[in-house]
Amino acid sequence: MLRTAQLIVAVSLAVALAASEEIPLSERHSSYQDMSAETRAMQDHDAENPGMLWVLDGEALWQTKAGKAAIACAGCHGDAETSMKGVAARYPAYDARRGTAIDLAGRINVCRTDHQQSPELARESRDLLALTALVARQSHGLPIDSDEARLRPFIDAGRAIFTARQGQLDLACAHCHDANRGKKLAGITLSQGHPTGYPLYRLEWQTLGSLQRRLRNCLIGMRAEPYAYGAPEYIALEAYLMWRARGMPLESPAVRP
Amino acid sequence: MSCPFRATSAAGLTALWLAAALPAAGAEEGLRLFAVVGDAIPASLTGAKGDTERGRAIVADRHVGLCLLCHSGPFPEEPLQGTLAPDLRGVGSRWSEGQLRLRVVDAARLNPGTIMPPYYRTDGLNRVAPSVRGKPVLTADEIEDVVAFLVTLRE
Numbered sequence: 001m002l003r004t005a006q007l008i009v010a011v012s013l014a015v016a017l018a019a020s021e022e023i024p025l026s027e028r029h030s031s032y033q034d035m036s037a038e039t040r041a042m043q044d045h046d047a048e049n050p051g052m053l054w055v056l057d058g059e060a061l062w063q064t065k066a067g068k069a070a071i072a073c074a075g076c077h078g079d080a081e082t083s084m085k086g087v088a089a090r091y092p093a094y095d096a097r098r099g100t101a102i103d104l105a106g107r108i109n110v111c112r113t114d115h116q117q118s119p120e121l122a123r124e125s126r127d128l129l130a131l132t133a134l135v136a137r138q139s140h141g142l143p144i145d146s147d148e149a150r151l152r153p154f155i156d157a158g159r160a161i162f163t164a165r166q167g168q169l170d171l172a173c174a175h176c177h178d179a180n181r182g183k184k185l186a187g188i189t190l191s192q193g194h195p196t197g198y199p200l201y202r203l204e205w206q207t208l209g210s211l212q213r214r215l216r217n218c219l220i221g222m223r224a225e226p227y228a229y230g231a232p233e234y235i236a237l238e239a240y241l242m243w244r245a246r247g248m249p250l251e252s253p254a255v256r257p
Numbered sequence: 258m259s260c261p262f263r264a265t266s267a268a269g270l271t272a273l274w275l276a277a278a279l280p281a282a283g284a285e286e287g288l289r290l291f292a293v294v295g296d297a298i299p300a301s302l303t304g305a306k307g308d309t310e311r312g313r314a315i316v317a318d319r320h321v322g323l324c325l326l327c328h329s330g331p332f333p334e335e336p337l338q339g340t341l342a343p344d345l346r347g348v349g350s351r352w353s354e355g356q357l358r359l360r361v362v363d364a365a366r367l368n369p370g371t372i373m374p375p376y377y378r379t380d381g382l383n384r385v386a387p388s389v390r391g392k393p394v395l396t397a398d399e400i401e402d403v404v405a406f407l408v409t410l411r412e
Contacts, residue, residue: 166384168394169323169374170365180341180372186319186326187337223386 021178022244023192031191032251039203043255051133051201051253054126054208058134061127067118073131076115084138086145089250092239094150101154101235105132105210123229129208133199136252144196144250146243158240161233167224173237188257194245195238197254208253211238288379289397296367297355302377302397312406315399316345322395322403327372331410341372347412357407361400376400 032040042048062073062080077083091104102110108131109120121128148155162173176185177193184190198211205213212234216226227233289302301307315322317332324330329338330345352360359366364373375382376394385391395403 164383166382168382168385168389168392170382171372171374175372176341184338184340186339190341220386223389224384225386 023178023181025247028192028194028245028248030194030196030248030251031189031256032197032254034189034191035255035257039255039257043197043251049201049253049255051199051208051255054130054133054199054201055137055253057126057130058132058137061131062134067112067116069115069117071116073111076111080134080138084135086139086142088132088136088139088252089142089145090147092151092154092235092242094147094154100232101151101239103212103235103238104135106230106235108132108135124210124213129199129210132210133208133253136199136250139250140252141249143247144242144245146239146246148243148246151239151243154236154239155243156240157233158236158238158243161237162240167219167222169222171222173218193241194248195241196245196248197251197256199252200254200256202256204257211241287391288377288393291362293359293366294355296359297353298358298362299355301401302358302362303401305401307398307401307403307405309402309406309409311399312402312404315395315403316406321399323374324403345407345410347410349408349410350412354404354408358400358404361395361403361407376403 032043035043042050046052059080062077065072065075073080088104091107092101093107094100095102095107095110105123105128108128112118113120121131146155162177165172173193176190181190181192195211195214198214199208201208202214212229215234215237216229219226291298291302292300316324316330317335319325319337324345325332325335325338327339327341328343328345329340332338348357360373362377363375364371365375374394377397377400379391379393
């Protein structure tokens with residue numbers, strides 16, 4: 001909580017805020033629409049979508065007893081198709097017990113440590129991605145539902161990071177994904193930055209990855225120091241981006257070039 | 258030693274401009290000092306003229322100059338170019354050598370909202386990756402090579 005409070009203060013003080021104008025709701029679109037017909041087809045057909053391999057792994061893990069408590073996810077939550085329907089569309093969510101925002105992968109790890117009494121799964125590990133993909137899949141096609149009332153401070157902190165210049169190249173996320181969306185960066189269409197498909201399979205990665213991994217890629221491109229996986233800065237960015245994409249349908253597991 | 262910033266008065270020099278030109282830009286450790294006159298840096302950062310061939314290679318290299326990430330230009334061998342920023346064709350007709358030099362060194366002095374990265378400034382930056390902290394995007398020699406090349410892009 002203290003770190004979060006410090007974060008909010010720190011980013012509020014960030015000097016060089018990029019002139020940022022949020023994308024009008026009616027002009028928003030998923031970068032699915034910018035993809036080739038082939039890549040769209042790969043996402044649309046479960047048999048061709050490589051992300052479904054993680055969903056299948058997630059189904060197996062869901063049924064597997066883990067930790068000192070020797071309980072499986074299914075032991076408490078039953079059938080994921082029923083109990084997890086719409087859950088991913090509401091993340092990051094406000095965790096009242098911890099007094100902070102938590103993302104879906106973080107929530108899964110809370111279940112691991114608190115209920116299964118098992119060590120946390122590492123961020124970007126196969127198992128954590130698989131469980132996250134399974135849960136996210138149960139919100140496929142459902143609109144993103146940001147808990148704006150309780151997430152407001154985190155959304156604001158995320159927006160402050162999004163619009164602050166950083167790195168050797170002195171760029172803000174908003175420079176590309178708000179002000180220059182739709183233009184070409186090295187021949188590739190700049191997305192509007194709506195995280196509708198995570199975790200998703202990226203052809204460039206040849207694997208499934210989280211939104212935090214994607215944000216890390218951009219930070220490295222800006223020659224900024226990436227945050228540690230799970231850092232409150234990433235959770236704030238996720239909260240802001242999901243709020244920015246509110247109402248748009250979830251596509252996970254999406255496929256991207 | 259005299260102040261390296263000969264705050265030359267030029268027609269149209271605004272108060273904002275003076276303020277931007279006077280502080281210690283270039284006084285960072287490792288960076289050469291330079292004088293801003295109007296909207297230009299008239300003198301070479303190194304005292305020598307750059308090499309146009311090397312400049313072209315830097316501009317075309319997506320990992321060194323990075324220019325073609327955002328700009329397009331007369332580089333038929335580079336299929337993936339950017340459209341975020343003005344086309345480099347004719348840039349040598351639009352700007353003088355000194356104007357080009359300042360726009361590469363630190364375009365934010367002319368437009369604080371610019372997306373153009375500062376290629377020769379290390380202060381006023383936030384959360385720079387440790388591997389490049391304290392280093393400019395290009396060296397003074399590389400800046401001169403790039404400027405020497407850009408002035409040849411005439412229409």
